[in-house]
Amino acid sequence: MSNRKKISFGKAVFALFCWFYAAISIYPVIWLLFYSFKNNSEIFVTNPFGIPTTLHVENYAKAWSQYNVPMYFLNSLIVSVATVVLTIAFALLFSYATSRMRFKGRFIMTIYLSLGMFIPVQAILIPVAKTVNSLGLDTTRWGLILVYTAINLSFATLVYYGSLKGLPVELEEAACIDGANIVTCFLKIIVPLVKPATATLVIYIFLNAWNEFILANVLVVKDELKTLPLGILFLQGAFTTDWGAMGATMVIASLPTILLYVIFSKKVEDAMTIGGAVKG
């Protein structure tokens, strides 16, 4: 009896600790949401911790109309979506060729592209900036999009390669006998079959592109091409004292990824961890 008591006491302490850390993990985010609806006196003096007493929606209006948030938001959206589309297309085409078709050098090609897994983006920061600049891409969105595509390709081709190797060839054989050419076969048979892998990759690449900072920081030279992470940094420098509107800006920037997570939580966790598992 006393033994059982000891165990349940230990369990209670454990459970308490788990909830305590959960609070540390989530409360800062909730606090951000709270203060994005408060005015300065409430944030600093009257009510720093709790639920806002009156909802200062004007913080959001201000962020949206005065802080260029729509522009940053649109830039992030264009860059992220374009990165997803290009990476998916290039990776699937490449993996289809290396996993199904017969030609010399396909093994070397596969190894070559997977080298990217071992290269941290930090390491290529300087030469990539130089390359993008000398190609004249630094004044367009293409610089960022193509670099993001390149750094995601290794992982995406690996995922598609694995998924294609697990698919039977019979369907393609049947299509071939029916007289379909390789492009039709690719579009009508392969693309629908690898949908689960595509869903994982879309989430992974979108989240990474939306939140990416290090490369964007050196590759984007024009103000009007800045993505949200850069925009937030710039705004923080310019409007240090207006906490409410800054909070609103950060909430707007985080909303798409948080919503994505809330709606597809299991799928997002899987996608993110597959990324880590292959990269490790």
Place this chain on the structure above:
Amino acid sequence: MKKFYSNKLAIFFFTLPALLVFSVMVFYPITQVFVKSFYDWNGLGSGTFIGFENYVKLFKDTVFKLSNKNALIFSLFITIFQITLATVFSLVVSDKRTKGRNILRVSYFIPVVLSVTVVCQLWLAILNSDSGLLNQLFKAVGLDYQQNWLSDRNHAIYVIAFVNAWQWMGYQFALMMAGIKAIPNDYYEAAKIDGASSFMAHRKVTIPLLKETYKICLTISLTGGVKAFTEMFIMTKGGPGNATHTLTYLMYKAAFREFRYGYGMASASILVLQCIAIILIINWLFRDKEKKEGK
């Protein structure tokens, strides 16, 4: 069928886009890192070849030494913090008897989906010396512990490491959740029949079977120190003084602030080598144990 799969034109157009983008944006740059690290180069023209001079200077640079020390502190801090907590939380949350598992899971993972910029700004607000959440909290409970969290030379690196560990703990947690899910239930049944307590079952069954997961977690968190940049860039600008410099920050500053591109490239190549070394050491450590167990 053979003809179908050896369509030369299709092979060319299927592989070209990926190869081209990867070669121009990743492979060529990484070769440039190693080549230009032997040059005195200000970013314009092609520079002059100076052999190992950049490396010699780098190894004499006190900031380089400090950066390595910081990388070590940063890596060890986040590794211990994340792996310990992630292990405990993943074991608790994957236990079906735990109440509120989903709330816990979501709470741990939410910071992962935030942008690093948002996380850094958020923690700057929390740590703000005048009106930050943390100092207000100390004031509210009557503790005289308020301070300027990021201005202490010796402690700033720990505060920065904490912010990183806070954001990414959920990532390691999710990795471990996935690892635990892959362990067949029979193993636990067997342990239960043998009379093992759940603590013993985890120590003897779950944790050894998570070896691959631990390998991934260690690789990510140990290379994290070498690669750490954004937190320093946003929260401390590498300061106070040089107190929170890392190799990546040193590299960034050399190239984009001081226009010493060759020197920056030398730092970058050391960065790559350190990451590869860490990966090799971890793989070697984990492989060695496998062999011993086999005997």
